[in-house]
Amino acid sequence: MRKLFVSQILTLVFSANVLAKSDNPVIDITGTSLTELFNLKITSLSKKKQALDKAAAAVYVLTHDEIDRMGVTTIADALRYIPGVEVANIDASRWAISIRGFNGLAANKLLVMIDGRSIYSPLFSGVIWAEKDVVLADVERIEVIRGPGGAIWGANAVNGVINIITRKAQATQGVLLEAGVGLEQSKVVNARYGWQVAKDTYMRVYAKHRQHNSTSEQFNNDNNRHNQVGFRVDYDIANDNSLTLQGDIYSGVIGELSSQATTDGQEQSGGNFLVNWRFTDDDNRQHKLQGYYDKTHLIVPMLEDEREIWNIDYQFEQQWQQHALVGGVGYRSLQDEVNTTPFDFIVPKVRDDEVISAFIQDDLALLNDDLHLIFGIKYEHNDYSGDEWLPNVRMSYQLPKSLVWAAWSKAVRVPTRVESDIRYGPFSGERLESERANVYELGWRKKWLDVWQLDATVYSAQYENLLSLEADGYRNKVSGDVQGIELSNSIQLQPSWLVRLNLSHATMNLSTASDSLSPDGANITQGQMPRNTAQVISMWDINKQWKFNSYLRYVDELTSNNIDSYWTIDATLQWQVSQRFSIKLAARNIGNGSHQEWDTQVPVQQDVMLNLRWGI
Amino acid sequence: MTTTSAQGVVYQIKASYIYNFLQFVRFSESTLSGRINVCIVGENKFGEALDVLEGTDTPQGKITINVFDNITEPMQIDACQVLYIVGSDIVFSQQVLDKINKENILSIGEFPEFINMGGYIELFLNDDSIRFRVNQKLVGQTQFKVAAQLLSLGE
Numbered sequence: 001m002r003k004l005f006v007s008q009i010l011t012l013v014f015s016a017n018v019l020a021k022s023d024n025p026v027i028d029i030t031g032t033s034l035t036e037l038f039n040l041k042i043t044s045l046s047k048k049k050q051a052l053d054k055a056a057a058a059v060y061v062l063t064h065d066e067i068d069r070m071g072v073t074t075i076a077d078a079l080r081y082i083p084g085v086e087v088a089n090i091d092a093s094r095w096a097i098s099i100r101g102f103n104g105l106a107a108n109k110l111l112v113m114i115d116g117r118s119i120y121s122p123l124f125s126g127v128i129w130a131e132k133d134v135v136l137a138d139v140e141r142i143e144v145i146r147g148p149g150g151a152i153w154g155a156n157a158v159n160g161v162i163n164i165i166t167r168k169a170q171a172t173q174g175v176l177l178e179a180g181v182g183l184e185q186s187k188v189v190n191a192r193y194g195w196q197v198a199k200d201t202y203m204r205v206y207a208k209h210r211q212h213n214s215t216s217e218q219f220n221n222d223n224n225r226h227n228q229v230g231f232r233v234d235y236d237i238a239n240d241n242s243l244t245l246q247g248d249i250y251s252g253v254i255g256e257l258s259s260q261a262t263t264d265g266q267e268q269s270g271g272n273f274l275v276n277w278r279f280t281d282d283d284n285r286q287h288k289l290q291g292y293y294d295k296t297h298l299i300v301p302m303l304e305d306e307r308e309i310w311n312i313d314y315q316f317e318q319q320w321q322q323h324a325l326v327g328g329v330g331y332r333s334l335q336d337e338v339n340t341t342p343f344d345f346i347v348p349k350v351r352d353d354e355v356i357s358a359f360i361q362d363d364l365a366l367l368n369d370d371l372h373l374i375f376g377i378k379y380e381h382n383d384y385s386g387d388e389w390l391p392n393v394r395m396s397y398q399l400p401k402s403l404v405w406a407a408w409s410k411a412v413r414v415p416t417r418v419e420s421d422i423r424y425g426p427f428s429g430e431r432l433e434s435e436r437a438n439v440y441e442l443g444w445r446k447k448w449l450d451v452w453q454l455d456a457t458v459y460s461a462q463y464e465n466l467l468s469l470e471a472d473g474y475r476n477k478v479s480g481d482v483q484g485i486e487l488s489n490s491i492q493l494q495p496s497w498l499v500r501l502n503l504s505h506a507t508m509n510l511s512t513a514s515d516s517l518s519p520d521g522a523n524i525t526q527g528q529m530p531r532n533t534a535q536v537i538s539m540w541d542i543n544k545q546w547k548f549n550s551y552l553r554y555v556d557e558l559t560s561n562n563i564d565s566y567w568t569i570d571a572t573l574q575w576q577v578s579q580r581f582s583i584k585l586a587a588r589n590i591g592n593g594s595h596q597e598w599d600t601q602v603p604v605q606q607d608v609m610l611n612l613r614w615g616i
Numbered sequence: 617m618t619t620t621s622a623q624g625v626v627y628q629i630k631a632s633y634i635y636n637f638l639q640f641v642r643f644s645e646s647t648l649s650g651r652i653n654v655c656i657v658g659e660n661k662f663g664e665a666l667d668v669l670e671g672t673d674t675p676q677g678k679i680t681i682n683v684f685d686n687i688t689e690p691m692q693i694d695a696c697q698v699l700y701i702v703g704s705d706i707v708f709s710q711q712v713l714d715k716i717n718k719e720n721i722l723s724i725g726e727f728p729e730f731i732n733m734g735g736y737i738e739l740f741l742n743d744d745s746i747r748f749r750v751n752q753k754l755v756g757q758t759q760f761k762v763a764a765q766l767l768s769l770g771e
Contacts, residue, residue, distance in 0.1 A: 026624075026625055026628060027625075027628050027629060027632060028632075029628060029631050029632045029635060029665060029668045029669060030632070030635050030668065030669070030672050032632050032636075033636065034633075034636045034766075034769055035769070037629055037632055037633060037636065037746065038745060038747060038769075039745060040629055040745060040746070041744045041745060042622055042625050042626055042629070042741075042744050042745070042746070063744070065743045065744055170704065173704070173727075173728075174728065196704070196705065196706065199705060199708075544771070579771075616728065
């Protein structure tokens with residue numbers, strides 16, 4: 001009878017008895033007053049939060065409320081507020097986003113998904129953040145795992161996994177109309193309409209338009225425009241049996257393709273369609289079947305890529321005595337055509353690839369549920385690197401007042417289409433192999449007086465076979481390690497004032513094999529990871545109608561890029577004028593003049609934006 | 617360790633609201649029989665929270681819960697003092713509301729149009745908490761009396 005709320009990403013890390021038949025009372029129904037009821041927070045009382053508290057991984061969830069407060073207009077902006085995620089604005093349309101190092105335009109060690117559909121590009125790796133968009137008001141949450149997610153998510157989830165989860169159609173009913181104007185993000189318009197199609201069937205459709213100005217007169221080919229429409233249908237077939245269909249179509253440009261400016265123009269368009277069916281059978285086994293089709297078209301100077309992906313995944317979850325078992329199989333088919341001009345440097349032009357995978361994970365609960373041992377392994381076969389095995393072992397132990405967890409994982413990063421198929425004179429990518437990582441993590445989580453929660457993680461990642469540039473092509477002659485510590489504090493200073501303090505410190509040491517011709521590559525990557533970062537996020541409910549949120553961040557220097565360390569502030573003031581109408585004023589990158597984050601030629605401009613929203 | 621889903625928590629909070637509302641509402645004596653009949657119509661998402669409510673005291677009697685999938689005959693809910701309509705199905709809720717005398721029965725719903733349709737209290741989600749609002753048009757127009765403190769707490 002209960003609708004089970006299991007999110008995909010959390011199945012990696014929690015084993016909470018998801019099949020419990022009854023809900024334990026978490027509040028005193030007859031002993032809680034009205035004013036107390038007003039202030040109860042659902043997520044902190046529910047399984048999801050309790051599961052997060054026991055997760056044997058460095059997990060963080062950015063809630064709908066936090067996304068709303070920050071007045072962000074793109075996914076990349078929202079990711080800044082997540083501890084441990086390195087976000088650098090390369091120019092007005094491009095971002096370098098990674099976790100635990102190896103950042104860059106084509107940051108390739110992070111798996112990113114929207115509702116379980118990968119938005120990581122197999123062409124060049126990384127995510128084209130300018131083209132992947134959602135209506136942020138309809139995002140339920142963004143889940144982030146720092147560290148390898150290989151055992152469930154497979155290759156390329158080397159340093160982390162991000163899943164952007166949109167709300168069910170039932171939760172986005174009625175009209176939503178949002179318009180924002182700003183100095184830099186010049187226009188954002190979101191329109192959504194949700195309605196009930198039939199008994200137990202709800203639907204929404206939306207349209208989004210965004211425009212961003214270029215950085216400056218000198219650096220001026222990085223402005224962008226993006227248009228997107230989409231829908232979602234949720235059908236509750238029966239209890240514990242539901243079907244979701246969703247799809248989007250988009251198109252956008254960055255600058256002008258033919259411009260001779262220093263920064264390239266770009267055109268991108270695409271569409272996708274996803275079906276997701278979840279049900280629980282009579283033996284209490286949960287099944288999930290998901291299939292999607294994703295088509296993308298990318299044009300940059302000298303390269304045009306047309307790509308289609310068909311993906312189907314099946315996953316089951318089952319409780320057997322103290323074992324919580326999760327397993328699944330998957331199949332992916334990719335077809336592409338890559339045209340390069342004026343000469344063919346990607347060979348073959350047309351390629352069909354397949355990926356098949358299977359995984360299984362067992363979460364064993366011992367010592368009266370205080371100790372959890374998790375064993376998982378994924379097998380993947382792909383057309384670039386052949387067979388890959390990705391094991392991981394995790395454990396968590398509940399001490400009287402805190403939780404300790406530890407993990408060991410192996411992860412791989414498979415060569416991309418461009419890396420593997422590049423042929424230019426003697427330079428070839430055919431000898432490129434997968435990059436490998438061996439990661440150890442240790443974590444500690446504690447809550448004091450229900451007011452202060454601390455999440456600490458220490459990690460050591462050993463990398464080998466990292467990509468290197470040699471005379472005869474791409475090879476794997478770089479290796480090294482990254483060590484770091486991540487601290488995340490959440491402090492409820494008052495019932496209406498929450499402060500987060502996030503700190504990270506990391507060191508990266510890479511070296512190249514003695515017969516390598518490019519030791520510089522390793523040094524460059526090393527100097528692109530900031531040693532220290534800090535974030536202070538304050539969320540204050542002034543009263544029932546006014547909210548003030550501010551965010552101070554500090555990022556250490558990027559020695560390779562000659563980028564100085566910087567600190568800067570974002571702030572938003574929100575006025576809930578009436579039940580349906582709100583006004584938000586957001587200022588970004590203020591407080592210390594303009595600064596550079598990735599490219600010394602590109603100052604990140606201060607921005608002020610006014611946002612009006614009508615609807616729920 | 618068993619833990620509670622988000623929906624479980626939501627309905628425990630709503631059950632607590634029902635209990636609390638009843639501390640502030642007086643029904644006319646002629647309709648009572650020593651019990652306050654709370655009728656839940658629609659899919660029962662409350663689960664065991666209703667067992668907790670059953671038999672608890674209010675100033676005018678003990679709470680008795682009745683659950684109905686649907687109301688086909690007005691008679692079924694004649695004896696209810698409180699009617700809680702579960703879900704956000706507009707058509708279904710309108711059908712149920714049409715069958716009751718909204719001035720005699722405290723009606724509670726959980727979707728945005730409920731008050732426009734003549735319901736008395738709407739429970740809604742705001743930033744991860746459950747709040748309520750009261751139908752201003754019905755205030756003072758009903759047979760049952762609602763204490764001012766309750767009215768002032770609604771949004």
